[in-house]
Amino acid sequence: MGGSAFFIAVILWFDNAQGGLTGNGVFHAYQMMPWIADPAGARLDPPNYIYYPIFGAGCRILDLLGIFVGDPRRQITILNALTGSICLGVVYALIRHLTQDRAVALLTSAFHGASAFVLFLTITNEDIMPGYVIVFAAMGLAGIWFGQPTVARVVGVAVLFTIGWLFEWRLILPTLPALMTALWLCERRLAWRIGWNLILLGAIFLTTSAVSLITIGHPGWVGPLDLLWTGKGVATVWAGFTLAKLFFLSDGIAAYLLGEGLTRIPDAGWDLWRYLSIAISLAIAWVGLGSLWRARDDNRSWALAATFGGTFVAGEVLNAYSQPHDPQMQINVMAWLTVGWALVLVASRKRWPRRGLATMAGLTVLLLVYNLVSLAPLRGQDTTWRQGVERMEQRFDTSKLVLVMHDFDWVMTYTSAYWGRIYPGVDQLGPAPQASPKFKWIGFASPFMLHPTWNDDALVAELRRQIDKALALGYEVVIVNLWDVDLQKLENLNGSIATPTRVRAMWNMLHADYEATQLPKDPVLGSFYRLQRKPGR
Numbered sequence: 001m002g003g004s005a006f007f008i009a010v011i012l013w014f015d016n017a018q019g020g021l022t023g024n025g026v027f028h029a030y031q032m033m034p035w036i037a038d039p040a041g042a043r044l045d046p047p048n049y050i051y052y053p054i055f056g057a058g059c060r061i062l063d064l065l066g067i068f069v070g071d072p073r074r075q076i077t078i079l080n081a082l083t084g085s086i087c088l089g090v091v092y093a094l095i096r097h098l099t100q101d102r103a104v105a106l107l108t109s110a111f112h113g114a115s116a117f118v119l120f121l122t123i124t125n126e127d128i129m130p131g132y133v134i135v136f137a138a139m140g141l142a143g144i145w146f147g148q149p150t151v152a153r154v155v156g157v158a159v160l161f162t163i164g165w166l167f168e169w170r171l172i173l174p175t176l177p178a179l180m181t182a183l184w185l186c187e188r189r190l191a192w193r194i195g196w197n198l199i200l201l202g203a204i205f206l207t208t209s210a211v212s213l214i215t216i217g218h219p220g221w222v223g224p225l226d227l228l229w230t231g232k233g234v235a236t237v238w239a240g241f242t243l244a245k246l247f248f249l250s251d252g253i254a255a256y257l258l259g260e261g262l263t264r265i266p267d268a269g270w271d272l273w274r275y276l277s278i279a280i281s282l283a284i285a286w287v288g289l290g291s292l293w294r295a296r297d298d299n300r301s302w303a304l305a306a307t308f309g310g311t312f313v314a315g316e317v318l319n320a321y322s323q324p325h326d327p328q329m330q331i332n333v334m335a336w337l338t339v340g341w342a343l344v345l346v347a348s349r350k351r352w353p354r355r356g357l358a359t360m361a362g363l364t365v366l367l368l369v370y371n372l373v374s375l376a377p378l379r380g381q382d383t384t385w386r387q388g389v390e391r392m393e394q395r396f397d398t399s400k401l402v403l404v405m406h407d408f409d410w411v412m413t414y415t416s417a418y419w420g421r422i423y424p425g426v427d428q429l430g431p432a433p434q435a436s437p438k439f440k441w442i443g444f445a446s447p448f449m450l451h452p453t454w455n456d457d458a459l460v461a462e463l464r465r466q467i468d469k470a471l472a473l474g475y476e477v478v479i480v481n482l483w484d485v486d487l488q489k490l491e492n493l494n495g496s497i498a499t500p501t502r503v504r505a506m507w508n509m510l511h512a513d514y515e516a517t518q519l520p521k522d523p524v525l526g527s528f529y530r531l532q533r534k535p536g537r
Contacts, residue, residue, distance in 0.1 A: 003089070003113060017076070049169075080125065087136060104349070204228075390482065406493065482510070516532075
């Protein structure tokens with residue numbers, strides 16, 4: 001209850017449901033709407049199979065309570081705050097059981113909630129929190145139970161784990177091999193090693209089958225095999241290993257603990273906050289692993305190390321393949337840091353009985369204050385951007401307007417939120433004017449996100465075709481924050497999904513084929529230019 005009150009207070013103070021990193025919450029809200037209005041007719045989404053039904057019901061309850069009525073974009077933040085507070089209780093229960101120390105358990109819970117990515121995802125509208133909390137609970141039970149496994153314990157962990165990843169499919173990938181490794185290490189008899197893992201896998205399959213059976217006949221229903229492998233994020237523009245992702249990976253690991261905030265020093269190369277965060281994490285790992293090694297005769301040490309450490313190792317390999325700096329990709333992978341902090345607290349109390357925990361409590365408060373201050377520059381974005389979109393609506397006739405913008409631009413995100421989301425492209429449009437859809441746009445990155453196998457020439461031609469068609473239909477085509485953007489900045493923005501050569505080819509085409517007339521710049525939305533084909537093109 002205390003955690004819920006704190007997180008909800010931060011939500012109201014922050015006034016930024018998206019948080020300033022991604023606009024995914026806007027799109028989750030659109031997918032949530034059918035589950036609020038007509039749950040029987042809404043389509044299930046295999047990668048988030050039970051997320052939308054359960055959170056849709058939560059939004060209906062919030063409507064009845066008069067909380068952000070009709071606005072799932074912000075209602076999701078409240079539901080995330082409630083699930084995030086449950087995770088504080090899970091952390092407390094786990095650490096109290098392991099250490100038999102209420103103070104250590106309480107301070108570990110506080111550390112968990114104060115960590116940058118946990119705090120961020122608990123107060124914003126991403127979709128990871130409910131699944132993460134349940135998977136974290138399963139990991140905690142595995143750390144306790146797999147040291148001395150029984151059929152009931154293995155099945156219990158499997159059922160809980162499966163319910164968790166059915167909220168968000170990607171959670172299955174790093175933790176399943178870690179759970180299997182824990183069972184293998186904690187059992188000396190080969191036949192039982194194999195047997196425990198077969199029981200784990202069998203229980204996961206049966207739980208998945210049960211959920212599939214319960215939902216049979218519902219729109220979007222799939223069988224258990226299709227739930228076990230949805231392929232989310234595979235064979236897309238996000239997939240693949242690149243050198244740029246190694247930097248993003250270190251960035252994601254560092255940002256889990258500390259927000260950029262106070263220690264960001266411009267022009268200092270690799271900013272100080274990254275060094276500081278990774279140094280703290282390494283120190284926690286050193287103390288934690290030392291404590292587990294000294295207790296290596298206790299199978300629980302092996303179970304904890306394999307479950308949380310194995311999730312970290314497997315997860316970071318997968319993250320390097322996909323989106324390594326995304327908070328959603330790091331939150332469960334970095335869960336080891338919470339257990340490590342508990343071991344640091346235990347070591348501090350042993351070495352400095354009078355001052356150890358008091359010092360660690362002060363550092364935990366400092367961590368929380370630091371991360372709240374780091375959020376402060378993003379405060380009030382919901383109100384600020386709403387006002388900016390309202391100004392844009394006053395400037396342009398939306399029935400005759402097509403915007404060209406980057407798919408990751410916040411103008412796109414908030415315009416989607418307030419004008420109604422539509423996928424990019426103009427192929428479904430008739431001649432101007434056309435009032436519906438209100439939001440008509442062409443995405444700079446859409447060609448290579450939608451067609452990852454196309455070559456550069458084909459992608460350039462597709463962007464040109466979209467703009468030319470909008471002009472031919474009589475629309476005013478306005479390019480937002482792209483015409484005068486720094487090319488290096490644009491390449492960095494697309495670093496995880498496109499090569500610099502591809503980005504330059506598309507940017508060069510815009511300047512070679514079109515003339516741009518500068519329009520008044522908006523203090524929030526940025527720069528606007530009206531596009532026309534160059535004479536003789």
